[in-house]
Amino acid sequence: MPPPLPPEAGRDAWEQAHEDALIRAREDDATPPRPPRPLIDACAVRLEPLWRHVFGMDLRRLWLGMRSPRGPLRAYYRAPCPRPATPWPAVEYLALDIEATGLDAETDEILSIGYVPIIEGRVRLAEAGYHLVRPRRPVPEETAVIHGILDGHLENAPRLSQVLPVVLQALAGRVPVAHHAHMERFFLSRACRRLYGQPLEMPFVDTMALEYRQLGGPDQPLAPGSLRLGRIRARRGLPRYPAHNALSDALATAELMLAQADALSRDRPARLAALLS
Amino acid sequence: MDVELIEIRDFLAGVHPFDLLAVEVLGEIAQALEIRYARRGTPLLVPGDRARFLYIVRTGAVETRDPQGELLARLGEGECFGVRALMHDGLALNHSHAIEDSLLYLLPAERFARLRQAHRQIDYYFAPQIGGRLPATSPAGQADPALGLMTVRVETMLGRAPVTLGPEAGVRDAARLMRDERVSCILVTEDNRLVGIFTDRDLRNRVVADGLGMATPLSRVMSKHPVGIDASASAFDALLMMSRHNIRHLPVMRGATLAGCLTTTNLIKTQATSAVYLVGDLHKQETAEGMRAVLSALPDLVRSLVDSGASAHNVGHIVSTLTDAATTRLVRLAEKALGPAPVPYVWAAAGSQARHEQTALSDQDNCLILDDAYDEAAHGAYFTAFTRRVCDGLALCGYAHCPGGTMAMAAPWRLPLARWRQLFQGWIDEPEPKALMLASIFFDLRPVAGPAALFGALQTPVLEQARGSRVFQALMAGNALTHQPPLGFFRNLVLVRGGSNANRLDLKHTGVVPIIDLARVHALAAGVRAVNTQDRLKACAEAGSLSAEGAANLREALAFLGFIRLRHQVRQIQDGQPVDNYVAPDSLSSFERAHLKDAFSVVKTMQSALAHTYQLGRF
Numbered sequence: 001m002p003p004p005l006p007p008e009a010g011r012d013a014w015e016q017a018h019e020d021a022l023i024r025a026r027e028d029d030a031t032p033p034r035p036p037r038p039l040i041d042a043c044a045v046r047l048e049p050l051w052r053h054v055f056g057m058d059l060r061r062l063w064l065g066m067r068s069p070r071g072p073l074r075a076y077y078r079a080p081c082p083r084p085a086t087p088w089p090a091v092e093y094l095a096l097d098i099e100a101t102g103l104d105a106e107t108d109e110i111l112s113i114g115y116v117p118i119i120e121g122r123v124r125l126a127e128a129g130y131h132l133v134r135p136r137r138p139v140p141e142e143t144a145v146i147h148g149i150l151d152g153h154l155e156n157a158p159r160l161s162q163v164l165p166v167v168l169q170a171l172a173g174r175v176p177v178a179h180h181a182h183m184e185r186f187f188l189s190r191a192c193r194r195l196y197g198q199p200l201e202m203p204f205v206d207t208m209a210l211e212y213r214q215l216g217g218p219d220q221p222l223a224p225g226s227l228r229l230g231r232i233r234a235r236r237g238l239p240r241y242p243a244h245n246a247l248s249d250a251l252a253t254a255e256l257m258l259a260q261a262d263a264l265s266r267d268r269p270a271r272l273a274a275l276l277s
Numbered sequence: 278m279d280v281e282l283i284e285i286r287d288f289l290a291g292v293h294p295f296d297l298l299a300v301e302v303l304g305e306i307a308q309a310l311e312i313r314y315a316r317r318g319t320p321l322l323v324p325g326d327r328a329r330f331l332y333i334v335r336t337g338a339v340e341t342r343d344p345q346g347e348l349l350a351r352l353g354e355g356e357c358f359g360v361r362a363l364m365h366d367g368l369a370l371n372h373s374h375a376i377e378d379s380l381l382y383l384l385p386a387e388r389f390a391r392l393r394q395a396h397r398q399i400d401y402y403f404a405p406q407i408g409g410r411l412p413a414t415s416p417a418g419q420a421d422p423a424l425g426l427m428t429v430r431v432e433t434m435l436g437r438a439p440v441t442l443g444p445e446a447g448v449r450d451a452a453r454l455m456r457d458e459r460v461s462c463i464l465v466t467e468d469n470r471l472v473g474i475f476t477d478r479d480l481r482n483r484v485v486a487d488g489l490g491m492a493t494p495l496s497r498v499m500s501k502h503p504v505g506i507d508a509s510a511s512a513f514d515a516l517l518m519m520s521r522h523n524i525r526h527l528p529v530m531r532g533a534t535l536a537g538c539l540t541t542t543n544l545i546k547t548q549a550t551s552a553v554y555l556v557g558d559l560h561k562q563e564t565a566e567g568m569r570a571v572l573s574a575l576p577d578l579v580r581s582l583v584d585s586g587a588s589a590h591n592v593g594h595i596v597s598t599l600t601d602a603a604t605t606r607l608v609r610l611a612e613k614a615l616g617p618a619p620v621p622y623v624w625a626a627a628g629s630q631a632r633h634e635q636t637a638l639s640d641q642d643n644c645l646i647l648d649d650a651y652d653e654a655a656h657g658a659y660f661t662a663f664t665r666r667v668c669d670g671l672a673l674c675g676y677a678h679c680p681g682g683t684m685a686m687a688a689p690w691r692l693p694l695a696r697w698r699q700l701f702q703g704w705i706d707e708p709e710p711k712a713l714m715l716a717s718i719f720f721d722l723r724p725v726a727g728p729a730a731l732f733g734a735l736q737t738p739v740l741e742q743a744r745g746s747r748v749f750q751a752l753m754a755g756n757a758l759t760h761q762p763p764l765g766f767f768r769n770l771v772l773v774r775g776g777s778n779a780n781r782l783d784l785k786h787t788g789v790v791p792i793i794d795l796a797r798v799h800a801l802a803a804g805v806r807a808v809n810t811q812d813r814l815k816a817c818a819e820a821g822s823l824s825a826e827g828a829a830n831l832r833e834a835l836a837f838l839g840f841i842r843l844r845h846q847v848r849q850i851q852d853g854q855p856v857d858n859y860v861a862p863d864s865l866s867s868f869e870r871a872h873l874k875d876a877f878s879v880v881k882t883m884q885s886a887l888a889h890t891y892q893l894g895r896f
Binding site: 121122123124125126128129130236237238239241242245247248251254255258259262263 | 280281282283284285288307308309310311312313314315316319335336337377378380383
């Protein structure tokens, strides 16, 4: 678990904290904070660790799909999840990034979502998406200075209930990719739970974790900040993009994943399993 | 979906030729792109691959090599590749692979095609790569002679007020007025309005030939409602209008009022190059000093030629013609002083003068071919004195003595026909390095003074022998590869190292000379008589010793390099600096740099092809 942080420390600090946690401990320590759950889910939630161990992701997705109401989430679960043994370029991905009013998926709200798919090993900008989301409460100043999204920008923005179906459609059949994927994972799952009553369960490629492994994992000393998206990209000779725009960050993450996947491939392409967290 | 890919759009905005497009268009292109990552060593295009994209290097570097492994280009950030493959049946011709870890933007072929259709500037930029050709016109269009006329306004060409008469005036009065005013036409006006035009030709065809009386009013014989042109129009438009209507007189209007009449003579005067007068002046001179004074106008002439849009080819022709005139005049003066020559001879120019490629007063290269009746004992003294006079005269004019001594005044280069033939035969049969060096000078030979038949008696058999000796050609080909284009450039052009020319590009030896050498070898292989490089390339393409496409590419590369070099020299003339061939790349626009790379890559490709033809192995 990353140490708790005051919200004004911002996302960089949060990422930094996670990074420290990653370096100090193991990835599996960084499981989501347990939110209080509605009673209706209590049974399934209690069984979650067991599900995971016994039936794996596929069966759980099947189960969640069946429990989801008709609509976007069920449609999402219907799309088959790529098999881990597939060579990485044969899998479709969706690199995504979320900016929110804060860092707590339980209380904070999504303000913008940016995403761009990777198909046949190429980022496809034609299918990139960027959505502003109108929150229920005003944007707190301390996060507005980070992502630059102000209430004025959001006046005509759609609600999450209008945006989420679009995002789920883009995600269907694709593996999500994010840098420090916890945030995206929690926020999306929380959103699904709130709107459709079921969590979003999906295999994730986390470019931060991937970089951490490629740098040698826990045995290798790492300078603070060296797992930040911008730093990693600079090290890999990728261009500098402005941070904290959801689409820029999604694009930056997508390009980084291409470089990482390429580095993992030697004589033949690495398998999806090698990328997954 | 309206998605703003700002960082990609901004990147494109800094890349030529995309910088020529509006921001909105760049946004659309950004949205059409795909992004690919390639680790160092990753092949991107292999010959025969289906080309589906235009590639733009975002970061990293890519190398393109031909199927023989010869390096064609290195591309860095912001440079495009895969264009030729897109157009060549959609199949890649060359190998391209990443030589650094690279991030590449890929524009789908169909999108690229639409972009070219919608935006001429994009099409113009890529057209040379698509057709494998450089544009015939230089960036500012200077190579087009019509452009000189484009910049001249009609009103500046009007010498005098219009000569007018009323429609009731008789033809005799009109003829008298024309004689007195020394004009070839009368503008017929009524209430200050132009109603007709009466010309010399009308007088002949409509009055005299038809036997009309002297008092016939102009209104009966004039051309009614003549076409006119506005005073602010360009001379080019005027010329166009005259040729379209097949007329020689064009009334010029300033608004509703008549401003004057433009004639073909006006136009010719504007275009008449002072070169013609300079040639005339040279022939009037009695001394080399006098000729030197005439030739001192040469830098200005070159400058005005370049300014008025002459190509390097035109300038080379004009300057070499002046050298020819100076030479012929000096030859006449020598004969006048020493008496007529005892045996027939040909004064032949070698090198750039022979090729019609001089652009300034340069070192002289010449020789003398004597009739076989020449007898050393009887005639040697005459020709020693004769050649000495001419060569020294040329040196006085500003054509310095050749440092290598290839001049008619040197005994080895003043030979009877039979000896010349033996000499050439020797070079062809035993092509040692020295022989090859001399051959490359003396195979560019052109008679300046003397009987053409004598020169032909040397040239014809020599070309025949050269054409028949593949070994000689192969060695000449090897020689032609000594000077290479600076394809080692990477992100920038490789520059001359050290000295005062550090960081400058030697356009002559890395661009112009390799093309001249290539043209010579191909010409020898095809038995082409022409010596001018453009002419040689054209003739080789016609004879089939060079592909039409290859020849066209080389000619255009030469025209472009020649233009850049000449413009550089003209700037030096303007700044009062000594003229050289070293161009600083930052004095070129990015557009010109891109074209320069194209030109160099054409040279490189054609050198590889030559090496391949003669199995020269890797050079």
